[in-house]
Amino acid sequence: MRYEEFTLEGRNAVIEAYRAGKTIDKLFVLEHCKEGSMNTVLREAKKHDTVINYVKKERLDQMSETGKHQGVIGYLAAYEYATVDEILDKAREKGESPFVILLDDIEDPHNLGAIIRTANLAGAHGVIIPKHRASGLTATVAKTSAGALNYTPVAKVTNISKTIEELKKEGMWFVCADMGGTTMYDLDLKGSIGLVIGNEGKGVSRLVKEKCDFVASIPMFGDIDSLNASVATGVLAYEIVRQRMGK
Template identity: 40%
Template structure:
């Protein structure tokens, strides 16, 4: 009986394993059984440029990858804090470099013909015309060629140039750049800073007026559009001037001048440190102080404004300050019938101003009896 030759088992069959539990299964060098193919732990293939990291195992052998370099701990960065907090040292304030004044540098480096260089920019035909006709100094004027030779502007521009103003003929694009897209109407002027009138001079001017003295005081008006509208309405209805505090109130800016539409050239404005003290001084000069308040005081049409009057207008949001109300002789209100319980500050000022103007004008002209027939007879006479 011839012995049957057993075929030598290949390495591939050794990876598959057998159920007989033979000891011919290849083992790893560490004594553990090798993983089956497809078990999720295959040998990592070598990649281009990484031949030095891994070596392909021989058939039937599973080896750990050989790393040529071990991970190193990252070195401390320059300036990192030490482990011992007691060893911390702090630099004195004299060792620190001074901070740069970014805002001041921006102001210095701004071009001379930009809005940042001078906030007193006037734009709009009415505002610039009033400035040319008034006593305000103009340093530079930007104007379109079409408007430069307009009969209203041309002679005034000649006078301004003789007084030292620079006249630049530009296009609308340049004007829009100067005004940051505002409605310039073809002309922009750079004026000297606004000169506020002294408080004593304003009081004297109001008392020497031919009409009954009427002054406006703005308490907490921070919106330049509101302040400009108040100035425009007050000048149109015969007021002699405006009083604003230095704090919690907007000053005379280019926006105020634009909204006032030239009224600032003939309407004086004074700025006081303490509004309450100024109101007390006005009382000593014979003025009566009336403050506007919502849903408080007497209706405005029931108050007689037949004396020297100061109207104090508060902001729409907060109204008159409590300290300002204490210095008022009386508070007046505007009757409202709608759901809206407050009015814009400039609108409220205009309504109260018109009531003062109506009472004084009606006492002079007698509007109730002045009909069209009597006007015709008056013209014939």
Template identity: 35%
Template sequence: MIVYGKNPVLEALRAGKNIEKVLFAHDSHPPHQVVKLCKERGIKLQKVPRQRIEELAGTKKTQGILAILSPVEYVDPHVLFRETLKRNSFFITLDHITDPQNVGNLLRTCEVFGGVGALMPKDRSCPINETVVKASAGAVFYLRLSKVGSLSKALRDFKEMGGWVVVVERGGKDIRSVDFPLGCTLVLGSEGEGVSKSVLETADLLVSIPMQGKVNSLNVSNAGAIAMWEVFKKLLDKHPVDGYNRQC
């Protein structure tokens, strides 16, 4: 959902709406109250070309400011962590994945395979928008989603609570031979940069998917699906019938 114009954006902030980010035109200045509320609520305030705002709003009458509202409610990361540990399941960590189709596909797979939800950074991360909702086939409405300022800090908190951090990246153990610990997160990095160094440093396990063809990489949503299937097989061992009786 898009809200544009100085007063509508300000009122959306005052009303506590779930805002992904606020965009303002590079040739203008956002109102002081907007800046103040964004800072207080940890909402990203981003300078972009005016044309970008007008394209998103579908009009030139934007006053140079626009807010992107999320169709889902985010939860505190500790809610996501506690539920994952309680269910002895997993969640995915999306390390600066910006393509909405990939994010939607990953969330859909996570829900299908019994995952709890996803952890994402506030910066350089795809907003949960209409494209993501559609690509997820509505799975976003059944998942616990959390956005944090620092992935590495949040993952360290998860580990202190008893969780395991499993990074899917090149140079790790063959994924087929790994005995996945339940109560874990699967970390997936962007196709361009992979998993960031600070997040890699939190890893308990580094796993890789063997490949044979001439193309030397997988789309992140495909790699994520393979990794989630491996964890799901462990879940099936724990719950061979109950709750896991659907087939595609």
């Protein structure tokens, strides 16, 4: 299931990776470059639904370790992604109500790894991340997860809001973390539940928040105004665990 993460530089390296069935998380491509084999790179990227970032030559030169990028640099995922259905299947196999953690643009790979680790320990059946703007399953994420990526499936979706809508049809309901919400101790967090955690700086986006059934806040008594995203995930996840255990 696992394969080593590394940076791909050059058109042939990227094309061969696609043809070998590797998952490329992100592609950085020289803007306005569409000649020759670059067309093949772009065609393969679109076929595999890879996120493409068009950048200036200076950016590619800064990123390049070999100096031979030929206008394209790709990042392989450190682990294969699961599907949302596979996450739900895991809950069914265990005979449990689904418990899923959805991340609305977590950018720091250390946060993502820590959240996956918490998800595993709290008994969540999987984690769902967005395809764009957020961190993917890099080697840093794998290392920070402390092995949890071997057991906790992570799915990557195009649109978190749409995924929430689809999962509601499966009988799930959703709670998102926000300082302006109802204290988590006053909410019923049992049953088939999705916990939504927002971006480190901006929090949960308005569109995603609107799709959630409840907004939960964590009681705080200190002098600063918020918790780290991975810590907030842990606090809320374990309130869900407490309620699921009937304590």
